[in-house]
Amino acid sequence: MTSIAIPEGMPQYDDVPRFDVTRVRADFPILDREVNGHPLVYLDSANTSHKPRQVLQVLDEHYARHNANVSRSVHTLGTEATEAYEGARAKVAAFVNAPSVDEVVFTKNSTEAINIVAYAFSNASLRADADPRFRLGPGDEIVISEMEHHSNIVPWQLLAERTGATLRWFPVTEQGRLDESGLDDLVTERTKLVSLVHVSNILGTVNATARITERVREVGALLLLDCSQSVPHLPVDVVALDADFVAFTGHKMCGPTGIGVLWGRGELLAAMPPVLGGGSMIETVSMGGSTFAAPPARFEAGTPPIAEAVALGAAVDYLTALDMRAVQWHEKEITAYALDALASVPGLRIFGPTVPVGRGGTISFALGDVHPHDVGQVLDSLGVQVRVGHHCAKPVCTRFGVPAMTRASFYVYTTTGEIDALVGALEQVRKVFD
Template sequence: MTTIAIPAGMPQYDDMPRFDVERVRADFPILDREVNGHPLVYLDSANTSHKPRQVLDVLAGHYAQHNANVSRSVHTLGTEATEAYEGARAKIATFVNAPSVDEVVFTKNSTEAINLVAYAFSNASLRADADSRFRLGPGDEVVISEMEHHSNIVPWQLLCERTGATLRWFSVTENGRLDESNLDELVTERTKIVSLVHMSNILGTVNATSRITARVREVGALLLLDCSQSVPHLPVDVVDLDADFIVFTGHKMCGPTGIGVLWGRAELLAAMPPVFGGGSMIETVTMQRSTFAAPPARFEAGTPPIAEAVALGAAVDYLTGIGMRAIQWHEKEITAYALDALASVPGLRIFGPTVPVGRGGTISFALGDIHPHDVGQVLDALGVQVRVGHHCARPVCVRYGVPATTRASFYLYTTTGEIDALVRGLEQVRKVFG
C-alpha cells in the first residue's frame, strides 16, 4: 500500500483540540462571494461540494506544467502525467483502505461506475463461458431499495429488461430507515447482486449494512454500495464494509467534476468482462479478435480524465490532512444543531431520521403547503443556496406523498451561523406565503 504524503505546509488538523471551521473556510475562495447582495450561504454540498485552493492549484498546475497523455508516451511530460495519474490512484486506494491499488478503477462519476458493473453483468450474460456470478437471466433477481438515487435504480432496471431477471427492493420506514423485516424473503438464492446506498442523498440515513451483508454472503450473491454521500463525509474502509464493489464521485469530496471511482475486489474485477472498448484497455488486437488488459486498465478505455484524477488525489490529500474523523464529528454537531433549529420552524416536516444518530448532514423537509420551488427562490434571494425537487430520488418522494422537498446539506465548511441564516430565511418564506 502506498502511504499518502501530506503536502508540506498543509495544516495538521488532527493535532488540534477542536475542528477550526473558520480556518477550513479560508481555503475555499468561493465562500467569500456574495449572492443577491447577501453573503453566500451554501447548503447544497450533497449536490456538489466546493473546492479548496489546494485542489484548484493542483488542477491548474497539471495543465500548466505536466499536460500529456498517460500510459503511452516515453517522453518526460508523458512520464510525469502517468506518475501523477497513477499516484492519485494509490492515494485513493489508501483513502478507502483498498487491499490493492489495482482495485481502483477511474470512472466519470458514480453513475458511470454503477453502469459499468451493470453492463459487465449484461455482457457476461451473453457468454456461456463467463463467470457464473455475473451471468443473469430469467429466474435471477437483483435487489435494490426504495431509498436509492436514480443512478442506482435505472441501470438495474435496464439490466433486468435486457436479461429477463427480476428487480426487487427494500422499502423505507416512516422514520427514514431501510425496512429489513423481510430480509430473508427478499435476498434469496435467486439473488445475484444487492445494490444499496450507504448514505441517502435525500434522507441523510446512514445504512448499517451488516445484517444485509451477512445475508448476501449466505446466499452467495454480490454486494455493491453507493458511497457517493459517505466517502466525502466519514471514514470508509472497504475491508470493514465487506462489500464487493463501492462507488463514489470526486465532485462531492472537494474534487473536480468528471471523475469518479469504482472499487472492486481484485478477483471480481479480473472475472468481469470489459464494457468499453478502445485504446489502453487491450492486451493484443488483431483483425479477428482482441484480448484485454488486466484491471484496472481493462475498464479505462481511451484517454481518461487525467487532470481530474490528479486533482482528486489532491482532494484526498486535503481531506486526509484535516482528518475524516474530525470532519465526521463536525458534521454530526452541525446536523444536531440544524435538526434542533429546524424543529423550531412552525409547519416544517423533516423527512428521514430526526435525531443525529445513523444519519449524515443532509436534511430534506417540507414547509407546510408551500411548494419547495417557492421556498428555494425566496432563500436564494437571501443568498441561501439549497436544492429543491426530488433530488434524483423520486421514489422517496412518492413514499412520503410529496411531489418534492427542500434539501439543506452540510460539509466541513458549514457553520452554525449558516444554519441560523437558513432558519431566518424560512421565517421570511412563511411571511411571503402566509
C-alpha cells in the first residue's frame, strides 16, 4: 500500500481498515487516459465521481439481459427488473442503516429529493386537514445556512414565497464553520424545518449537527440533512444522525447519474402528500378522484430510473467491500497531505478549515489575483482536472469576498502523487501570471 506522510500532530490508528489505492485505481478505466498529453489527474470528485468496472458491468448487464419496466408486469423480464430494482433499494437502506427499506425513495438526484420535501410542505399547506407538521404560513420559519448548495437554498426560497413563511439562516465564520452562537434565537417555536448540509461541497466543512438537532427537537421542528458529500465519503447512519430526512445522490458515490435518494422517517413519509401525480404512485383512480399508494411508491411517479438504481446498488456493494471507515480514513490522510502541500504554494489562500479535523476531502482556494477560470485552464493544459466557479454555493463566495474559487476534491482513487501534480501545476500557473 502507498505510504502517506501525515503532517505532525495528526493521529494515526493501527485498527483503522485500509485499502490499497493502487488496486482501487485499477478498477476505474477512465484513470488510464491522458489529457492534453499528460496523465489524467482527476481532482473533481465532489462534482461527480468516476465509476468502477464493477458498476459499469452491472449497468451493461441489466440493459443486455434484464431490461423491462418495474412493478407492472408478471412476465419473467418484468419480474427480474423489479427484483433488481427493489434489491437495490434494500442495499441502499442497509448502507445508511435505514430502519425500513420502505423509507428509501429513489429520485433522480439530491436536488429532486430536497424538492420533494419542499413541495410536500407546499401541498400540505393548501389543505386544512393536512398534518400540521407540514403546514406553513405567515409567521412560520424555515432555517438553512449560508454554506448551502443552491439545491438547499432555492427550494426553500420558493416555498417561503408560496406560503408566506420566512427564511432564516446560520452565518459562516471566517474559519468556514457554522456560526451557532445565535442558535436559540434562530431556531425557535416558529421554526417548522431546519435544512442543513452535512458536509459542505465548497468549504469541505463537516457540520457536527448534534447541538442543532437537540434544539430542533426542543422546538418541535423537522430536520433535513443534505448528505450529498457525506454518504459517499464516510459512514452515515441515519438513526445516529437523528434527522427526519436525508438526501444524497448516486453519481458522487461511484454510481451513475440520474439516480438519487430521499430517506425519510416512515411515519413522516406516510403523512406527506404526493408531489408528482401519475402512474405507479396511486392506489385507486376514478374520474371523481384518486387515492395514493403508501411510500415509497407514492413519491416515485412514472417509470423510475431502473437501471441507474440497480447500478447504484452495485456502487453500494463496491463501497461496502472497501469499507466506509477505510474510505473515510484514506480521504483524511489525503486531505491532510493536501492541506500541508498547498500551504507551501506562495500566495495561495484556502477557504474553510485549514486542518484535517471536522473537514472532508474538498479544498477550495484562491491563487493570488489569478482568476479561478485562468487557474483551471492552465491546470487542464497539464492534465489536472479541478472545478472553478461558485460551485453552486454563491453565498459562500460572497461571504468570503471572491467571485469564484478553485476547488480540488478527492476520493477513493486519489493519490499523494496527484496532489504533488496539482502543486507542481499551480507553480506553473504562478509563472504564467507573474
